[in-house]
Amino acid sequence: MIFETRCAGCDRPGAAICTTCRFALLGQAPRASANDVVAVLAFTGRVRSIVLGLKYRNRRVVGRHLAGLVVNRLVELGLHADLDVVTWAPTSSRRRRERGFDQGELIARTVARQLGLPCRRLLERRPDETGAQTGKRRAERLAGPDFVARPSIGGLRALVVDDVVTTGATLESARRALRARGADAVMIAVAATPERRSADVVPFRRPMRAA
Numbered sequence: 001m002i003f004e005t006r007c008a009g010c011d012r013p014g015a016a017i018c019t020t021c022r023f024a025l026l027g028q029a030p031r032a033s034a035n036d037v038v039a040v041l042a043f044t045g046r047v048r049s050i051v052l053g054l055k056y057r058n059r060r061v062v063g064r065h066l067a068g069l070v071v072n073r074l075v076e077l078g079l080h081a082d083l084d085v086v087t088w089a090p091t092s093s094r095r096r097r098e099r100g101f102d103q104g105e106l107i108a109r110t111v112a113r114q115l116g117l118p119c120r121r122l123l124e125r126r127p128d129e130t131g132a133q134t135g136k137r138r139a140e141r142l143a144g145p146d147f148v149a150r151p152s153i154g155g156l157r158a159l160v161v162d163d164v165v166t167t168g169a170t171l172e173s174a175r176r177a178l179r180a181r182g183a184d185a186v187m188i189a190v191a192a193t194p195e196r197r198s199a200d201v202v203p204f205r206r207p208m209r210a211a
């Protein structure tokens with residue numbers, strides 16, 4: 001059996017991300033960032049295919065590439081120096097079982113390594129958030145899963161990394177959990193964000209200190 005590699009962006013046989021798709025990623029205009037969220041790419045067209053490729057194929061190469069873009073943006077903005085630890089918002093255990101990995105963790109570990117920071121699992125989903133959301137009311141789903149943070153994070157400045165932010169509810173829930181345990185600042189960085197968010201962005205500001 002021959003395993004043929006195909007590009008995560010355009011499905012052409014060859015590299016895991018072909019040259020054309022690499023350039024498409026680099027050519028993206030910087031995303032303006034809302035409320036301590038650093039987003040590198042717009043989740044449309046080719047970028048959407050590549051980010052989805054992380055979930056379905058070529059995941060290590062794609063994950064490394066997206067992590068590199070996140071790191072570059074953090075360094076460009078001078079934010080990498082304001083961090084102590086990198087973490088991620090764990091996906092449901094059911095999804096993790098289906099995919100065999102957690103894409104947020106994959107990117108977070110690479111980002112941490114490149115920044116020379118520790119990567120720690122600081123967040124757990126609450127027990128009732130293990131998967132099926134079908135029975136929940138829409139408003140509850142939009143509120144995102146509830147996370148609990150490890151108690152040993154007081155005073156730390158944490159970076160939460162994910163592949164794509166959609167409603168933002170999951171990442172805001174992660175931020176609340178970390179703050180509740182005394183994290184000094186929580187920054188969120190994602191590879192991609194939906195285009196529609198560009199309409200309501202506010203200028204990036206540095207992580208706010210907890211009151």
Ligand SMILES: [Zn+2]
Binds near residue numbers: 009010012021
């Ligand atoms: Zn391609």
